[in-house]
Amino acid sequence: MIEFQDLHKAFAAKPVLDGLTLEVRDRETLVIIGYSGSGKSVALKHIVGLLHPDAGDVIVDGRAVSTLDRPALTALRREIGFVFQFAALFDSLTVADNVALGLRRRGLAEEEMAERVREALALVDLTGTDERYPAELSGGMRKRVGIARAIALRPRYVLYDEPTTGLDPVTSAVMDRLMVRTREHLGATGVVVTHDMRSAYTVGDRIAMLYEGRIRQVGTVAEIQASEDPVVRQFIEGRAA
């Protein structure tokens, strides 16, 4: 279970998270929606300790992330797959090496590693791209490699930062299906950050809206769809004011 507990974070005196409290239950997929710049990526990065909170904390299975020392943090990170907004693949490594990098760190045997890479690439429908470099791939393919890299580690948690942003509707639908498939395959708990409502409805068990640094509303897909909060309504209907 991941719990955000009264999380505060400001950059240069500008508050981004201002008392974020939210719970991600085991084996659910929770979607966090919110405007651009509302701090969704910032919230996600606190889960793996890439950012340090000003106050409050994130608790992952009882561990307060900001208090962990390096070895404990490394152990925590091994349980969490992070899919970055712009894939963040290593330019100098091939697709296969990108996917294998995290596995290599765990000291897996060569054959097992190759097998896992093959399996992960097959899961994201990228079989046969092993030897290509990130620069030779389309944005959508890169995002899928990013997913493969995260799931090859068979993590308990998978965090997706805007997996469908910038993709055409069909490729977005493919990504949605992939996230569902990943969850069935791994039985992992998911946190998906997005402002693509169609995607949110497809992959989410519950949806939370981040607004002005805290959670405006959280509920099942049906509850959010029926929300009477004008801020939430405006966002999910995509109206300009």
Add this chain to the structure above:
Amino acid sequence: MIERVGRGTVRAINAVGRFGHFVGDMVRAVPDVATWGRLTLVQMRRVGVDSLPVALFIAAFTGVVLALQASYTFTGTVPLYFVGTLVGKTMMLELGPVLAGLALAGRVGASMAAELGTMKVTEQVDALETLAYDPQSFLVLPRVIAGTAMFPVIVALAILTGIVTGWLASIVLLDLSTQEFIKGLKLFYRFKDTWFGLFKSATFGFTITLVGCVVGLRTRGGAEGVGRSTTQAVVYSAILLLVLDAFWALVLLR
């Protein structure tokens, strides 16, 4: 006014603190040989390939110019074989390490800052961390160790090149015989000349790569930020290199 000075001081202290923190993290990553060992070899090759041609090119011309300048300065008053002394001493003690160092700051320091800066702004550094790697042992240590180890080698070759071109210039352009050039070369030679230059070079290599890594890893804000970091890396490491050069002269040559 006082407030401004105060704020500047606080900023400077913060910067030093962050730098100390960075070095501390780097030292803590040293036992993780499994990660940095193999990568260091890759970086050593890269440092060598990147800087050797420039360093040798500069040294070759410097050797010729030193020989000609020496003979021009001596104007027959000082015996001509002192050309060998001057070429050798200057290359070994000062120009070999410093000129190659400045070239290295421009090439290796800049390219490391640009590379790590790009990795930082495209979240590749974050990605490394989430894959349970320590950027210090995966990115920083291989580069700093490679710079520290390779730079004395590059400088040694540069010094050798400079002396050889100085010697060639002496026999072709100055009517100096090989025996006389060598006599001059040996005249005031001390073993310290060699190790001083090479030791100095190692500290330059350390400084340049460390600055490249520090500046690269604190890059912010897209392509523009990467450009800014690249220039900063060159400026900072060139300044530090010259300060360090004066420092070692003060400490070791007096």
